[in-house]
Amino acid sequence: MSIAPFTIESQYLDDSRNAIRQRVIPWFALIKSGLLTNDEANRLEFLGRVTTEKDFGKIIPEIDLYTTTAFSLLSKITRDDIIKYLLNLILDLMTNLKEFQESLLSLNDVDTSLPYQTFLNHLNSNDEDIKLLVINNLAVLYLLKPITTNENKDGLLKLFDVLFSELINSSNLNLQNISVQVLSELLTIKNHRNIFWLKNNKFIPPLINLLKNKKSSLQVQYLTLLSLWLLSFNDKISTELPMNYNNLIKILVNISKDSIKEKIVRLSISILVNFINGNGYEQERIKVIKILLLNDSLSIIKNLNDRKWADQELIEDLAKMLEILNENYEKLTSFDEYLLELDSGVMTWSPPHRSKEFWSNYASKFKDQNYKLFKQLIALLNKIITENTNNKNLTNDQEKNLNKILSVICNDICQIITYVPEALAVLSKLDDSKAKIMELMTSKDVNLRYEALKTTQVLVAHAI
Incomplete structure (x- = not known):
């Protein structure tokens, strides 16, 4: 037995998955069409009844046969009801059985496109249940076996594309919540951040919109910040992110000022600290500090620094930011202020x-x-x-x-x-x-x- 490295927490998805489990699939009817043998139909019927640890134990001696049976049918079948049933079944097995995880990933030894490509083939389905189950299965697989080189990036990029084009940009708050859960988990892998950044001009603006959207739940806001925080540990990204999307700095400052949740303040401040660390990028680091000062961050950080916090890292980050901002305050000129406005394209009637x-x-x-x-x-x-x-x-x-x-x-x-x-x-x-x-x-x-x-x-x- 094993626990999957990632489980989506969503009653919306749970309700869909429970409904799929209740369906009765006529496996033996597929024998006549040549899609299954009698033995394969028996295995799938048994898998549909597996609910206990004892039942899972019965599968282990023939785990490769069970894996091949379910996965082979998934690659051939075109009926949506059977596709979603198989996707749900495979996800259940991956969640509960380490041996199934290993057996599924071993298909990669036979064909390097497997098991990913079979799931990716269903990613553009018009059926929402299929799409969400494919996303969940792929997320688990990419966490079990991360993409370590950019040579194999296409599948992961396609997953990111669908997350943003169809979930994060959706007006359905449940889909937004699912998408940022998946995203924040995938970005825990260092090289996944590099792959994500290849299309940052498509992916970052929707994340910024989630932070600006007052309808976003605290959980969505937190997971969006968590995704940006993970990205900010990459030196190249932490330099380019505030330079290419400098309105993000003001948004993070305002979230720090207004949020009632310490964990949200903690992440916002930590992202800003990573921006101003600027390892190897001194010119960009100074520019971020100037943008912070021009967004009244000095007084905001002073106020935050005076508050009582339970999180010791937040206390240390606030003290560090206050020190850096104080050091640079006297160096800021009105011409610096003008240049920052011009670069941002947002000209206001500021004093200059x-x-x-x-x-x-x-x-x-x-x-x-x-x-x-x-x-x-x-x-x-x-x-x-x-x-x-x-x-x-x-x-x-x-x-x-x-x-x-x-x-x-x-x-x-x-x-x-x-x-x-x-x-x-x-x-x-x-x-x-x-x-x-x-x-x-x-x-x-x-x-x-x-x-x-x-x-x-x-x-x-x-x-x-």
Whole structure:
């Protein structure tokens, strides 16, 4: 007897599996179609009656025959009712019998695609029960025998794809819960994290959405954080994750501030600590620290540090973060703040934009590296105008937010050309940007109209 390395905890799935167990499958009717022999039908009928440890013991002497019988039929049958029955039966056997686990995995010695490919062939089924049982079986197999090299990554990537495209992105909260359970278990394997990261641009945004979604249960939030925490122990991932998805830092800070569950605060803080450890990536580490400081994390961490916690590691992580943030606070400049806003693409009316001192001191920096920052600002302007024009499904809040960003950008262009008139020649060569700014004077948003008018006046004045 043995216990599977992973069991999904879900009443939703348990109810489906119990209903499948109650079905009577006419095994002997399959003899005429050539799908089973008489002996194989007898074995499957007996397996359907196995419930006690004593019954499981009767299987062990002929375990390979029982394994081959069930698995061979699974690879041939097309009837959904029999497929889900076999998947459920195999999962029960893997959960309860170490010898069956070993026998099933030994098929890999005969064919390297087995036993995984037979399960993967059913992964795109339209039947939800089949899909969930395949996911559960594959998760157990990949935990029993992890993928150690990227050469055999395709099956695991396909499993990750289905987890995200059909479960995590589902509106069914039960499916979300099942998916993050599976994901957090699979990511306990170090090389699985590397394989997952190959498609991070597809997988990370849905996880961030789960953290932002107020309808997510505490358990889903915890398991989502656990998945990100496991990923953050990989040096490459812990560097790229906050750089490519810097809104995650603000989300983690807010979760730490607002959560009533210590284990959730613990994970959020631990992920941030892994980000700022930055082993071998000093430049990125400093940038994460700056993003933290600009999201008011210093005062938040001070407040958290003053609270009473039971978790000693959380206490130590908070003390470490507080020390690092205090050390870097005095080094933070208003230009750092501006660069972080520009890189994120989320421009707000923070103090630098309205400060004459800021533009007097730093406008010349927009000339550096062949106007690199100025061109980046213009590119952001064009991107948002395109997004605003092409997306007809924007909510009022989304449209208002985009207009606010455009207002800030217009203000900044106005300031840069005021202090660096030669930047006008650069603007004139970039994607009809002058014309686009002028068109913004007809916007329905009064603030955007004002900023576009002000900028247009400066453009005209310096063009004369």
